[in-house]
Amino acid sequence: MMEINFDKENGLVPVIVQDCESQEVLMLAYMNRSAWLKTLETGRATYWSRSRNSLWIKGETSGHVQIVKEILVDCDSDTILLKVEQVGGAACHTGYRSCFYRRLSGDKVETVGEIIFNAEDVYK
Secondary structure, three states: OOOOOOOHHHOEEEEEEEOOOOOOOOEEEEEOOOHHHHHHHHHHEEEEOOOOOOOOOOOOOOOOOEEHHHHHHHOOOEOOOOOOEEEOOOOOOEEOOOOOOEEEEEOOEEEEEEEEHHHHHHOO
């Protein structure tokens, strides 16, 4: 099995999440060793929630799970790239397809992403 270097950053490594079909970057998250092992075991993206200080299975509340299709690891073994099938079409907890739905244009911020669901309805 691939060894990930969890020795840096308090045991966390960044995880770039990309749609396996479109190659669109959907989000950035973090994994600790437990999240890594759970992801490998289940094939569903599991992360470490820094705000909740606990494991977080993507989509356990919203139903918008991420099925892992491919895993790439960088040259230092301290960053992971997950290529996923984004079930339900939205990766962002705000309801957008991608967490990167805003673009800086000069001194203005434009919303450029596609909204998939109303977050208030999902996270009551």
